[in-house]
Amino acid sequence: MTAMTATLIRGGWVLTAATPRPAASGAGTADGAATPAVVRHGAVLIADGVVQAVGTFAELSAAHPEARVHGGPNDIVTPGFVNTHGHFSEGLITGIASQYTLWEWISALINPVSPHLDREMAYTGTLLAGMQMLQSGITTANDMFVTDPGIREPITPGVVEALDELNLRGVVSFGAGDMGSTRGIDAEFDEHEALREAAAASRLSTFRVGIGAVGGQSDAMFERSIELAVNGVGGGGHGTDAGPAGFGVHIHLQEIREEVTATMQRKGLTAIGYSEKAGLFEAPTLAAHCVWLDRADRDILARNRVGVAHNPVSNMILASGVAPVAELRQLGVDVGIGVDGPASNDSQDMMQAVKSAALLARVHHQQATAMSAEEAFELATIGGARALRMQDTIGSLEPGKAADLIVFDGDAPALANVHDPFQAIVFAAGARDIASVWVDGRPSVMAGEVVTVDARDTVERSRPLARRLVRAAGLGHLSELAR
Numbered sequence: 022m023t024a025m026t027a028t029l030i031r032g033g034w035v036l037t038a039a040t041p042r043p044a045a046s047g048a049g050t051a052d053g054a055a056t057p058a059v060v061r062h063g064a065v066l067i068a069d070g071v072v073q074a075v076g077t078f079a080e081l082s083a084a085h086p087e088a089r090v091h092g093g094p095n096d097i098v099t100p101g102f103v104n105t106h107g108h109f110s111e112g113l114i115t116g117i118a119s120q121y122t123l124w125e126w127i128s129a130l131i132n133p134v135s136p137h138l139d140r141e142m143a144y145t146g147t148l149l150a151g152m153q154m155l156q157s158g159i160t161t162a163n164d165m166f167v168t169d170p171g172i173r174e175p176i177t178p179g180v181v182e183a184l185d186e187l188n189l190r191g192v193v194s195f196g197a198g199d200m201g202s203t204r205g206i207d208a209e210f211d212e213h214e215a216l217r218e219a220a221a222a223s224r225l226s227t228f229r230v231g232i233g234a235v236g237g238q239s240d241a242m243f244e245r246s247i248e249l250a251v252n253g254v255g256g257g258g259h260g261t262d263a264g265p266a267g268f269g270v271h272i273h274l275q276e277i278r279e280e281v282t283a284t285m286q287r288k289g290l291t292a293i294g295y296s297e298k299a300g301l302f303e304a305p306t307l308a309a310h311c312v313w314l315d316r317a318d319r320d321i322l323a324r325n326r327v328g329v330a331h332n333p334v335s336n337m338i339l340a341s342g343v344a345p346v347a348e349l350r351q352l353g354v355d356v357g358i359g360v361d362g363p364a365s366n367d368s369q370d371m372m373q374a375v376k377s378a379a380l381l382a383r384v385h386h387q388q389a390t391a392m393s394a395e396e397a398f399e400l401a402t403i404g405g406a407r408a409l410r411m412q413d414t415i416g417s418l419e420p421g422k423a424a425d426l427i428v429f430d431g432d433a434p435a436l437a438n439v440h441d442p443f444q445a446i447v448f449a450a451g452a453r454d455i456a457s458v459w460v461d462g463r464p465s466v467m468a469g470e471v472v473t474v475d476a477r478d479t480v481e482r483s484r485p486l487a488r489r490l491v492r493a494a495g496l497g498h499l500s501e502l503a504r
């Protein structure tokens with residue numbers, strides 16, 4: 022069926038992130054049998070951007086002698102990581118203002134910068150952050166671009182352009198909010214529409230309705246956002262398992278205690294309670310953070326199938342708190358891992374975020390069993406896909422799913438002796454041990470280097486843009502570049 026373009030990606034271990042099916046009797050070939058979670062001396066056959074088969078290297082290479090072989094007998098092959106939360110709008114402001122907690126950080130850094138972003142900055146910042154993501158194994162990036170719309174041409178299509186160029190799958194949104202804006206609601210929805218059109222025309226991006234936070238939108242705007250997310254306009258909202266109508270939502274919910282207090286005072290409900298009452302969760306919703314939750318909030322997330330993005334590194338940098346990941350998972354909530362933005366992590370390194378998720382759980386509960394390496398790996402792959410309701414297309418290596426995968430270099434010092442492949446990946450390996458990354462069946466990283474865009478040229482082009490941005494924002498007290 023696919024002899025012309027088939028590639029066999031081989032490893033001593035293939036970790037598929039497939040969920041074992043109880044009655045499974047087959048051994049994970051393309052004949053419809055269940056794919057096992059771990060295949061020793063395995064391989065993944067990809068063609069036409071799709072996983073065709075998963076099995077042993079011996080059987081697949083015998084059945085497909087025409088296929089090109091990539092990877093070696095010691096390598097570890099995994100699904101690409103699903104980054105469930107980030108902000109490409111921060112691509113040029115990284116390593117700055119980490120002395121603040123969230124609301125101080127927003128007013129000291131994000132608010133001054135937002136009006137001065139332009140499309141070229143969006144494009145270049147996305148390339149910078151996206152290259153780091155790819156080199157750390159991310160193959161899908163769920164993003165919320167934060168800017169002030171209506172000042173100049175729509176900015177966010179620059180994100181989609183960069184993602185297609187990088188060969189990085191995107192779930193793109195604009196973090197809209199009219200509170201404190203002088204440009205009105207229509208400017209916000211014009212930016213949504215420009216981004217939706219760009220995503221609809223793109224190869225790899227799908228659109229979601231971004232809502233910065235409940236407190237950032239007037240009641241009128243929140244209602245209109247829900248209408249767009251639930252019912253959609255203009256078609257193209259096929260990014261989730263919820264059917265063709267709406268687009269889905271990407272929102273921040275209850276990241277810090279102050280947000281809970283402020284929303285209680287304004288609405289008489291938590292942001293989560295208010296969102297449910299307003300009907301937001303009728304759309305597939307990905308909520309970032311969910312750190313400060315009471316029992317009722319957790320139940321609301323569970324019964325509405327709201328996906329949660331856990332961002333351990335940025336939660337620690339901004340001192341926001343510890344999300345109740347174990348409690349949420351016990352209730353059946355789908356949790357994924359996010360790196361969060363370049364200004365609040367600040368690295369765009371998924372390997373750090375995955376390890377941090379396990380470490381934060383362990384130090385918080387003071388239990389070495391609080392989160393296993395295998396659980397952290399699951400959150401970073403199929404867990405994130407479920408949180409985005411994209412588990413039918415990404416998140417595991419199973420026939421029919423997108424050929425998004427990582428090859429770890431099994432001959433690297435950190436992976437010389439694999440006693441347990443999950444512990445090897447989550448605790449011992451780093452982004453330096455990633456040899457290749459494939460998105461939609463095409464390599465974006467080879468021999469550890471991004472091959473789709475020119476890294477050096479992008480870095481050079483970013484420098485005058487970053488300088489112009491922090492100077493226009495008046496950040497001389499925070500940035501050496503603005504002085």
Ligand SMILES: [Zn+2]
Pocket residue numbers: 106107108273309361362
């Ligand atoms: Zn965020």
